[in-house]
Amino acid sequence: MRQLTxxxxxxxxxVEIDRHFDLLLEVPDDARRVxxxxxxxxxxxxxxxxxxxxxxxxxxxxxxxRDAAMRVAVAIECIHVYSLIHDDLPCMDDDDIRRGKPTxxxxxxxxxxxxxxxxxxxxxxxxxxxxxxxxxxxxRIELVAELARASGPGGMAGGQMMDLAAETESFxxxxxxxxxxxxxxxxxxxxxxAGAIMGRVPPEGRGRLRGYARDIGLxxxxxxxxxxxxxxxxxxxKAVGKDAAAGKAxxxxxxxxxxxxxxxxxxxxxxxxxxxxxxxxxxxxxAVADYIIERDR
Numbered sequence: 001m002r003q004l005t006x007x008x009x010x011x012x013x014x015v016e017i018d019r020h021f022d023l024l025l026e027v028p029d030d031a032r033r034v035x036x037x038x039x040x041x042x043x044x045x046x047x048x049x050x051x052x053x054x055x056x057x058x059x060x061x062x063x064x065x066r067d068a069a070m071r072v073a074v075a076i077e078c079i080h081v082y083s084l085i086h087d088d089l090p091c092m093d094d095d096d097i098r099r100g101k102p103t104x105x106x107x108x109x110x111x112x113x114x115x116x117x118x119x120x121x122x123x124x125x126x127x128x129x130x131x132x133x134x135x136x137x138x139x140r141i142e143l144v145a146e147l148a149r150a151s152g153p154g155g156m157a158g159g160q161m162m163d164l165a166a167e168t169e170s171f172x173x174x175x176x177x178x179x180x181x182x183x184x185x186x187x188x189x190x191x192x193x194a195g196a197i198m199g200r201v202p203p204e205g206r207g208r209l210r211g212y213a214r215d216i217g218l219x220x221x222x223x224x225x226x227x228x229x230x231x232x233x234x235x236x237x238k239a240v241g242k243d244a245a246a247g248k249a250x251x252x253x254x255x256x257x258x259x260x261x262x263x264x265x266x267x268x269x270x271x272x273x274x275x276x277x278x279x280x281x282x283x284x285x286x287a288v289a290d291y292i293i294e295r296d297r
Contacts, residue, residue: 005284006284006288006290009057009284010049013049013056016070017049017073018045022044024074025044035112035115038107038112038113038116041104042081042098042104042120043120046098048295050288051080051187051188052070053073053284053288054188054192054195054213055073055191055194055195057282058191058196059195060195060284061199061282062195062199062200062201068132068134068198071132071133072133072194075125075127075143076190076194078120079124079147079151082117083151083187085103085120086117089105089110089114090110093242095242121151124147125147128140128147139198139200143194143197146190146193150186150190151187155186156186156187159180162179163183163248166248167247171248172254175249176249177218180251181214183221184220185214188216188220189217192206192209193206193209211270211271211274212274212275212289215271215274216271218267219289221251222263223293225250225252226251226252226261226264268289268290268292271289272286
């Protein structure tokens with residue numbers, strides 16, 4: 001039944017995100033045209049929009065205005081898209097396909113891809129710092145600080161560096177877990193934290209949401225590792241089998257497919273248990289947890 005809640009919510013958020021990017025990234029009639037076209041290529045269309053959905057679902061818990069919530073959702077998607085553009089570069093993962101279409105450096109060139117990622121990174125913080133996101137300057141600065149922390153060396157960028165090192169170093173399970181908590185989990189954690197910040201929930205009142213975010217973040221990555229082994233590139237919209245080819249330690253290589261799937265299922269169950277103090281207003285978050293374990297892309 002919870003999936004009945006999820007599908008329309010995902011479709012609504014996807015439409016809203018595309019509309020916001022369409023307005024935000026209007027192509028200028030000057031020499032920056034290619035930059036904007038590259039940003040639009042990466043940002044509009046495709047993708048699960050999971051992070052924006054989580055922001056909106058977390059904001060709904062605290063009755064945050066939808067327009068304000070969507071601004072935060074667009075900001076986190078800017079960071080996510082920038083990370084995908086840069087991850088796909090030849091100096092990183094060297095991928096040709098993303099979200100079922102050519103990666104930005106293939107559709108344009110490497111310089112345009114680097115600048116498109118840089119620009120989206122900057123736009124994210126511009127959105128959060130704008131009074132339209134919140135009239136409260138303390139809310140805005142906390143959003144900026146938390147997103148910077150989640151996307152920097154103590155978060156996503158640090159995790160990506162560990163991921164590159166994984167090609168030449170032997171990582172054990174605890175190290176792989178730490179890698180993924182930084183690379184994937186930190187931004188997912190921000191999504192839930194942002195809802196609490198927008199709802200003016202003090203830090204000491206955010207423990208259950210942080211627990212939920214931690215568990216679904218790890219479950220998400222475990223399922224990604226399973227899909228890299230068992231998935232179909234047509235369904236996932238990106239290349240599969242790359243981790244094994246690169247010799248990287250993953251949850252699947254360390255645990256095996258069956259144990260990895262059991263671990264993901266346990267984490268999802270644990271994530272849902274963190275929401276026990278909430279009522280129907282948390283049903284969308286519960287549905288997202290279910291989706292993470294059932295998805296095929």
